[in-house]
């Protein structure tokens with residue numbers, strides 16, 4: 001499909017708590033595909049459903065090396081449904097983040113260095129992983145979107 005418009009600062013959908021996904025059906029797959037196409041068009045390394053106006057708990061993590069994080073891992077994009085943090089490091093790391101919904105802003109944000117996380121794939125299967133560094137950062141950034149938090153709400 002064609003990329004969807006990305007909701008920006010001020011759009012109410014960005015400040016809602018997104019609803020858990022209960023139907024692992026073709027509709028969800030279509031929404032995930034639209035998010036993927038929109039993220040790719042925007043050259044993002046992640047995107048959350050609320051950013052395309054969908055208040056559901058799923059996002060995409062798609063780390064790739066970039067000018068700010070040249071040593072970021074190049075990974076196949078992962079669609080994470082109903083993601084949650086099971087454990088997090090006490091150590092926090094500051095790093096520069098951008099947000100497709102806050103155009104032109106680059107802010108230094110403190111994030112956990114590593115996370116133990118769980119999520120469901122589009123077929124409903126549950127997965128667990130330990131994430132660290134830039135991938136952990138993207139996860140935390142996208143999870144904030146599901147909880148109605150953008151970069152502007154994270155300014156120290």
Ligand SMILES: O=C(O)C[C@@H](Cc1ccccc1)[C@H](O)SCc1ccccc1
Pocket residue numbers: 043044045046047048066068069096097098099100101137138141142
């Ligand atoms: O708005 C979004 O969720 C996409 C974010 C993802 C991101 C999360 C954490 C740290 C950096 C980015 C970006 O706008 S995608 C654009 C981008 C790509 C590489 C580095 C920085 C920003």
Ligand SMILES: [Zn+2]
Pocket residue numbers: 098099100101141145
């Ligand atoms: Zn964002």
